Amino acid sequence: RADHTRNFFDKALKEQGYTKGVNSDVWTVTSTSGMGFWNEFYTAIKESSISNREEMAERFFKLATNPLEAERQIRAEIATNDEVKNVMMPLLRYGSVAVSFDPITLTAEEVRVIAANQPEYLTPNDIIQASKDLNDYGAIDLYKRGLDRYPEAVELYINLSYHQIQTGDLDGAYKTLENANMVAATQDQQDLVKLQKALVAIHQGDYQAAEASLNQVSNEQSARHYKGVLALFRNDNDKAIELLADTKDINYAVALLNNNQVREALHVLQGLDQENADVLYATGVAYGRLNEVEKAEEYKEKALKY
Known part of the structure; x- marks a missing residue:
C-alpha cells in the first residue's frame, strides 16, 4: 500500500508537468492507527452511502474514548461487511504524503x-x-x-x-x-x-x-464565572456580584440591578455590546428605575430590533 501511494503521487506529479525524478527515500508514508484510525473510519462512514450509515456511525462513535477497542471492532466489521470493506479498503486510504505548503x-x-x-x-x-x-x-x-x-x-x-x-x-x-x-x-x-x-x-x-x-x-x-451565574439564578445577588466582579458582563450588571445598585449597573451596561438585545433591554430597565422614562423607552425599543 505504501508503494502504491508513492507510485500514485509520482505519476500524478509527472502528469502535472513535474519531470524531475523523485527518489523513494524522499517520501514519508505513514499508516493510520489508534484515534486516527477511528477518525478515518467514522468520517468515511458518515460520508458514504452504505445502507445503515447513521446506525453504524452512532455505534462506533461510542467507542471514541477507547481507540484500541474501536480499531479491533472496525477491523472485524471490515472483514465481515462487504459494504464497509468497499468503503474502507481503497488502496490509497491509509497512505499519506507529507507536503509543505x-x-x-x-x-x-x-x-x-x-x-x-x-x-x-x-x-x-x-x-x-x-x-x-x-x-x-x-x-x-x-x-x-x-x-x-x-x-x-x-x-x-x-x-x-x-x-x-x-x-x-x-x-x-x-x-x-x-x-x-x-x-x-x-x-x-x-x-x-x-x-x-x-x-x-x-x-x-x-x-x-x-x-x-x-x-x-x-x-x-474557570468555574468562578459559572458559579456567579448560578448564584444569580438562585437570587443570591451578593454572591453573584462577588464572583462576577472580574468579568463585569451582562450577568454582573443584572446582579447589580437586582441589588438596587442601579447607577453601577448602568455604568457596566454602557461598556458592553450596544447591539446586544439583552444589554439594551437591561439598560432600559436601569433608566426606568432612575425615572428617565424617555431613555428607558428608547433602549427597550432598540432591544426589539435585535
Whole structure:
C-alpha cells in the first residue's frame, strides 16, 4: 500500500508537468492507527452511502474514548461487511504524503460562502468564525455539518450546545455535550464540557445538578464565572456580584440591578455590546428605575430590533 501511494503521487506529479525524478527515500508514508484510525473510519462512514450509515456511525462513535477497542471492532466489521470493506479498503486510504505548503487565506466572505455550501472544507476555527454571522438556527446547522467532518473537535460541540441553549433546545444541548464528553481527551476539554453542562442545568432550573457539575471542574478560576451565574439564578445577588466582579458582563450588571445598585449597573451596561438585545433591554430597565422614562423607552425599543 505504501508503494502504491508513492507510485500514485509520482505519476500524478509527472502528469502535472513535474519531470524531475523523485527518489523513494524522499517520501514519508505513514499508516493510520489508534484515534486516527477511528477518525478515518467514522468520517468515511458518515460520508458514504452504505445502507445503515447513521446506525453504524452512532455505534462506533461510542467507542471514541477507547481507540484500541474501536480499531479491533472496525477491523472485524471490515472483514465481515462487504459494504464497509468497499468503503474502507481503497488502496490509497491509509497512505499519506507529507507536503509543505502555505495555507490558503480566506476572506470573511469566502468563509461564509463555503460555510453555506461545503462546510466540510473549512477548519474548525473557520466554522466558529463563520457561525458569528449566522442566527442561532443557521449556526446549529453549520456546527452539525462541521461535526460530520470533525467528530473529535470538542470546541464545535461546545459552540453547538451554546446555540441550542439559545433556542431553548436544552435536551439537544445536553445530548451534544454527552457526545463531546466521549471525545474530550484532555482535562481542559473535559472541564469545558462540565462547564457547559452546568449552564444547561441552570437553564433547566436544576441548580443542584449545575452545582455538582461545577464542583467537578478542575480549574477553580474557570468555574468562578459559572458559579456567579448560578448564584444569580438562585437570587443570591451578593454572591453573584462577588464572583462576577472580574468579568463585569451582562450577568454582573443584572446582579447589580437586582441589588438596587442601579447607577453601577448602568455604568457596566454602557461598556458592553450596544447591539446586544439583552444589554439594551437591561439598560432600559436601569433608566426606568432612575425615572428617565424617555431613555428607558428608547433602549427597550432598540432591544426589539435585535
